[in-house]
Amino acid sequence: xxxxxxxxxxxxxxxxxxxxxxxxxxxxxxxxxxxxxxxxxxxxxxxxxxxxxxxxxxxxxxxxxxxxxxxxxxxxxxxxxxxxxxxxxxxxxxxxxxxxxxxxxxxxxxxxxxxxxxxxxxxxxxxxxxxxxxxxxxxxxxxxxxxxxxxxxxxxxxxxxxxxxxxxxxxxxxxxxxxxxxxxxxxxxxxxxxxxxxxxxxxxxxxxxxxxxxxxxxxxxxxxxxxxxxxxxxxxxxxxxxxxxxxxxxxxxxxxxxxxxxxxxxxxxx
Amino acid sequence: xxxxxxxxxxxxxxxxxxxxxxxxxxxxxxxxxxxxxxxxxxxxxxxxxxxxxxxxxxxxxxxxxxxxxxxxxxxxxxxxxxxxxxxxxxxxxxxxxxxxxxxxxxxxxxxxxxxxxxxxxxxxxxxxxxxxxxxxxxxxxxxxxxxxxxxxxxxxxxxxxxxxxxxxxxxxxxxxxxxxxxxxxxxxxxxxxxxxxxxxxxxxxxxxxxxxxxxxxxxxxxxxxxxxxxxxxxxxxxxxxxxxxxxxxxxxxx
Ligand SMILES: Nc1ncnc2c1ncn2[C@@H]1O[C@H](COP(=O)(O)OP(=O)(O)OP(=O)(O)O)[C@@H](O)[C@H]1O
Ligand SMILES: [Mg+2]
Numbered sequence: 001x002x003x004x005x006x007x008x009x010x011x012x013x014x015x016x017x018x019x020x021x022x023x024x025x026x027x028x029x030x031x032x033x034x035x036x037x038x039x040x041x042x043x044x045x046x047x048x049x050x051x052x053x054x055x056x057x058x059x060x061x062x063x064x065x066x067x068x069x070x071x072x073x074x075x076x077x078x079x080x081x082x083x084x085x086x087x088x089x090x091x092x093x094x095x096x097x098x099x100x101x102x103x104x105x106x107x108x109x110x111x112x113x114x115x116x117x118x119x120x121x122x123x124x125x126x127x128x129x130x131x132x133x134x135x136x137x138x139x140x141x142x143x144x145x146x147x148x149x150x151x152x153x154x155x156x157x158x159x160x161x162x163x164x165x166x167x168x169x170x171x172x173x174x175x176x177x178x179x180x181x182x183x184x185x186x187x188x189x190x191x192x193x194x195x196x197x198x199x200x201x202x203x204x205x206x207x208x209x210x211x212x213x214x215x216x217x218x219x220x221x222x223x224x225x226x227x228x229x230x231x232x233x234x235x236x237x238x239x240x241x242x243x244x245x246x247x248x249x250x251x252x253x254x255x256x257x258x259x260x261x262x263x264x265x266x267x268x269x270x
Numbered sequence: 271x272x273x274x275x276x277x278x279x280x281x282x283x284x285x286x287x288x289x290x291x292x293x294x295x296x297x298x299x300x301x302x303x304x305x306x307x308x309x310x311x312x313x314x315x316x317x318x319x320x321x322x323x324x325x326x327x328x329x330x331x332x333x334x335x336x337x338x339x340x341x342x343x344x345x346x347x348x349x350x351x352x353x354x355x356x357x358x359x360x361x362x363x364x365x366x367x368x369x370x371x372x373x374x375x376x377x378x379x380x381x382x383x384x385x386x387x388x389x390x391x392x393x394x395x396x397x398x399x400x401x402x403x404x405x406x407x408x409x410x411x412x413x414x415x416x417x418x419x420x421x422x423x424x425x426x427x428x429x430x431x432x433x434x435x436x437x438x439x440x441x442x443x444x445x446x447x448x449x450x451x452x453x454x455x456x457x458x459x460x461x462x463x464x465x466x467x468x469x470x471x472x473x474x475x476x477x478x479x480x481x482x483x484x485x486x487x488x489x490x491x492x493x494x495x496x497x498x499x500x501x502x503x504x505x506x507x508x509x510x511x512x513x514x515x516x517x518x519x520x521x522x523x524x
Contacts, residue, residue, distance in 0.1 A: 167358055170356070176377065266364040269405055
């Protein structure tokens, strides 16, 4: 009886370790670090009597957020909209491209240099051109977020679809599996953990893309708000926008991690 | 093809791995035959080309010279109706035990439910009942190996190629597995080509034991094991058994 009990407890702890999402410690430690940093910031501003134009205390920024919630939310909504559209487009195009590239060597040889070229070209430099072509609305922002975000999805997609244990391929040959069966039963799921890693990079890049595009043209979004704060020397508003932007980025990143845990549970077990 | 009773026939098979500049000669010249419903074991020092030979036999690796016939046909593509247990388990990590065992059934586009009972029987047979829903990452190496044996047996193939299938098992489990394998082999009339590093295991299971020379390998010697069947575990303590082991041991060089 007692042994049975012990056994069960043991099994539960072992199963409870990985795969169940972040534990209490994984949440506590970073939260505590963040709180400490914010407190240090607040203390430093007070202690050294730093001008709020240079560095406002976090309390002022948070107060600003509280007072101007509606304004901030409207701009956050616009930016989020651009990020998500660009990101979804990046997923669609990135996955299609990686599938095309693994299926045809010629396509891969033709596309790869172009992909690299599209990435070495700094988006900030191309953004004005895109705005010229696509106007000052939401479209150029989505396009810029997309062009910067799809690259890691393609690269990781190709890796995940092709990095199959050669012995697994031997086994599939013995079983006389067709190319389609190998793709459906092995390659896709093998690629998922790689793709999720790519998505985590892509979402942060999509945020950068949208903000950069907003810097250059337009009249909405957190990027626009930052530019306005800069020209009006409203550093508190700038920090408020930055805080909201960071929170947004973290939230999007966390969302992907949650989806990942559901989509590739085997990656977190064992 | 000389003899219709031969399921596998190797005729001066040669295999060199070409990699970079210097090719590596793994198999120099291999000629022997495996008869229908015969249990043949291959013994040989590590790296002499046993796994290579099995992959060539399955038709998933080309020869560099000579020919292999399986069921009377020259091997030029993956051989049909063959069960293969690789040296590593090679399980799909997102599939649980049952779904890994049923992989060949899916690939053949047979109905899964027609094989489910058989899969569960096999899993019980190798002592993995209770682990049907586990992922490979939650199993030990020896347990994974047993799953891969079930996978090779699920479609009941007449020809089995087994590459050190019991290598990761403890002595007792290994004895059980030996007995089960013999039982299946006798009941289902299979032809088995079995690679092992254990001389007693080879003698216990086989009609023929083929000893390979170190790389580049050839057949060093072929032993016919004439211990009567069905064999019990106790046969391993007889004088005759010991003599077979002794003379095979003397033939294996390093
Ligand atoms: N894919 C490969 N490319 C190059 N060389 C290889 C390859 N596979 C095997 N070899 C070489 O061929 C030789 C035979 O390898 P093989 O795996 O067939 O040996 P083995 O008899 O199965 O050994 P073990 O008992 O250790 O499993 C080895 O020397 C090895 O280095
Ligand atoms: Mg081997």
